[in-house]
Amino acid sequence: MTLPSHDTLTAETTDVLRRLGVDALSADGDLPAHSPVTGGELGRLRATTPDEVTAAVAAAHDAFLEWRTVPAPARGQLVRELGLLLREHKEDLGALVSIEAGKIRSEGLGEVQEMIDICDLAVGLSRQLTGLTIASERPGHRMMEQWHPLGVVGIISAFNFPVAVWSWNAALALVCGDPVVWKPSEKTMLTALGCQALVREAIRRVGAPEALSTVILGDAAVGERLVDDPRVALLSATGSTRMGKAVAPRVAARFGKLLLELGGNNAAVVAPSADLDLAVRGIVFSAAGTAGQRCTTLRRVIAHESIVEDLVTRLTAAYETLPIGSPLADGTLVGPLVDEASYRGYSDAIAKAKANGGTVLVGDERVLADEAPDAFYVRPTLVRMPTQSEIVQTETFAPILYVMTYRDFDEALEMHNDVPQGLSSSIFTLNVREAERFVAADGSDCGIANVNIGPSGAEIGGAFGGEKETGGGRESGSDAWRAYMRRTTNTINYSTELPLAQGVEFGV
Numbered sequence: 001m002t003l004p005s006h007d008t009l010t011a012e013t014t015d016v017l018r019r020l021g022v023d024a025l026s027a028d029g030d031l032p033a034h035s036p037v038t039g040g041e042l043g044r045l046r047a048t049t050p051d052e053v054t055a056a057v058a059a060a061h062d063a064f065l066e067w068r069t070v071p072a073p074a075r076g077q078l079v080r081e082l083g084l085l086l087r088e089h090k091e092d093l094g095a096l097v098s099i100e101a102g103k104i105r106s107e108g109l110g111e112v113q114e115m116i117d118i119c120d121l122a123v124g125l126s127r128q129l130t131g132l133t134i135a136s137e138r139p140g141h142r143m144m145e146q147w148h149p150l151g152v153v154g155i156i157s158a159f160n161f162p163v164a165v166w167s168w169n170a171a172l173a174l175v176c177g178d179p180v181v182w183k184p185s186e187k188t189m190l191t192a193l194g195c196q197a198l199v200r201e202a203i204r205r206v207g208a209p210e211a212l213s214t215v216i217l218g219d220a221a222v223g224e225r226l227v228d229d230p231r232v233a234l235l236s237a238t239g240s241t242r243m244g245k246a247v248a249p250r251v252a253a254r255f256g257k258l259l260l261e262l263g264g265n266n267a268a269v270v271a272p273s274a275d276l277d278l279a280v281r282g283i284v285f286s287a288a289g290t291a292g293q294r295c296t297t298l299r300r301v302i303a304h305e306s307i308v309e310d311l312v313t314r315l316t317a318a319y320e321t322l323p324i325g326s327p328l329a330d331g332t333l334v335g336p337l338v339d340e341a342s343y344r345g346y347s348d349a350i351a352k353a354k355a356n357g358g359t360v361l362v363g364d365e366r367v368l369a370d371e372a373p374d375a376f377y378v379r380p381t382l383v384r385m386p387t388q389s390e391i392v393q394t395e396t397f398a399p400i401l402y403v404m405t406y407r408d409f410d411e412a413l414e415m416h417n418d419v420p421q422g423l424s425s426s427i428f429t430l431n432v433r434e435a436e437r438f439v440a441a442d443g444s445d446c447g448i449a450n451v452n453i454g455p456s457g458a459e460i461g462g463a464f465g466g467e468k469e470t471g472g473g474r475e476s477g478s479d480a481w482r483a484y485m486r487r488t489t490n491t492i493n494y495s496t497e498l499p500l501a502q503g504v505e506f507g508v
C-alpha cells in the first residue's frame, strides 16, 4: 500500500487549514507540527509564552463574569452554532485528524461526528441543568439546590483524541457558563487550531465574549501554568497516568477541582458460550483499530481454556490480513503509530513479554520502513502469555494484544481486575449469569463494562471515564455536567418564625 508523498500531504494540509480559517503556520515558529503518515514536518507554530498563558486565563476569567449571567438556554445557542459549523466542516476537520493523528479516514470523521453529537447533547442540556427541591424539617421553610457556573475550565488533552476530548469538555463547560482554555497535545496542534477557528466563528455569530475559548500551545511547561493558576476552577486533564500523577497534587494543593481521564488497560473475557464470530470482530476492532492508540484499546484477552485454541486460530488469521498503510487511503484499517517513541514502546514491550514467557503469534514487525523511514507503521501483534506478568499490567500505547486463559469464572474476574488501571472492560458470553455478574458490584471494577461488544467505541450519551489509576473522572453524557458547575444549597424561610434545625433553642 503506497503512502502519499510528503509534498502532497503538506499541500492537502494547507488547503484544509485555509478552509477552516487557520493561518498560524510560520517558518520561524519553535514548535514543529508533524504528520505520522510520512513522519515529515507540516509546518511550524509559535509556542505560547508564560505571560500569554496568564493573560489568556485572566481574559477567560473576565469572560466568565459576563457569561455566568447569560441564561443557560441562551448559552446553548453558542454550542448550537458550533455544532452547525462542525457539520459544515466535518470533512476538513476529519481529514486534519487523519493527517495529524494518523487515524484512518472513517475514524477521523467519526471523531468529528462525536463532537457534533456532544454539541447536540449540550444544547438539550442547556434547558435541563436542574437541581433538587428538598423537604425542610422546619415549618414555613423550603430547601433547594441550585447549580451555578463554576469558572474557567483548563483543558489538557492527549494526541490520540485530538478534537473529541476538547469538545466533550468545551460543549458542556460553555452551556454550564464556563470559558475554556485549552492546551492540546504538542503532537496535534493543527487540529486544535481548526477547532478554535470554528468556535471563535460561533462566538462571533452569537455575540458572546471572545475569550470564552482560547488555545495555548506548547509542552508540559505550558500546561503547568494552567495547572497552577488559581483562576482555573476546574482542570480537566486527559493523558497518561504519569501526567495525572504530576498534575493532580499541584491542583489539589491549591484546592482546585480536577477531572482526570488517564490510561487504561482494558480486557475482554471470552467465555465458553461466546459467539466467537462476534467476539473476533469485536476484539480485532478494539485491539488493532486506531493502531492500538485509544485509551479504551483492548490490550488483554482472558479466554476460557475450552475455546482459547479456536479463538487464537481465528484471531491469528484476522491479524495476518489486516491492511496496514496510509490512513488516508481507502481500505486501510491500521494507520501509523504517532512517533518513534511510540514505536520504541511497542518493541520494548514485546521484548519484555517474550522474556516473560510470551509467544508472539503474529506481529513484532515494523512495516513500510523503506518507503517512509521517518514514519512508524507496525503490524498489530498477538502474544500468547502464560500469566499476567508486569508488562501485561502496564499500558503500552501500541497495538499489542496479550492472550491468557482461565478455568473458572471467579479466576477470570480476578485476572481481569488485577491491573492498576480501571477504564473499560468487556465480556463475550451468552450465559446470562456471567453477563450480569460481570457488570455487577463484584464484577468488573472499571468505569465502563460492556457485554458482547469490545471495550472501545463509546457513545456520548453515557458518562465516560474510569477508576483506579484511570483517575476517577467522568466526561460526556449522563450527569457528567455536574463537574463543570458549583452546587449551592439554599434554605428559604417564608414564615414569621425562626425555628432552628435539630430543635436547637437560642432565645435572643
Ligand code: NAD
Pocket (backbone or CB within 6 Å): 156, 157, 158, 159, 160, 161, 183, 184, 185, 186, 218, 219, 220, 221, 222, 223, 224, 227, 238, 239, 240, 241, 242, 243, 244, 246, 247, 260, 261, 262, 263, 264, 294, 295, 296, 395, 397, 423, 465, 466, 470
Ligand atoms: P501524555 O500524558 O504524554 O500527554 C497528554 C497531555 O498532557 C499533553 O498535552 C501533554 O503536553 C500534557 N502534559 C504532560 N505532562 C504534563 C505536566 N506535567 N503538566 C501539564 N501538562 C502535561 O499522553 P499522550 O501520549 O498524549 O496520550 C496517551 C495517553 O492518554 C494514554 O495513556 C491514554 O490512555 C491516555 N488517554 C486517556 C483518555 C481517557 O479518557 N481516559 C483519553 C485519551 C487518552
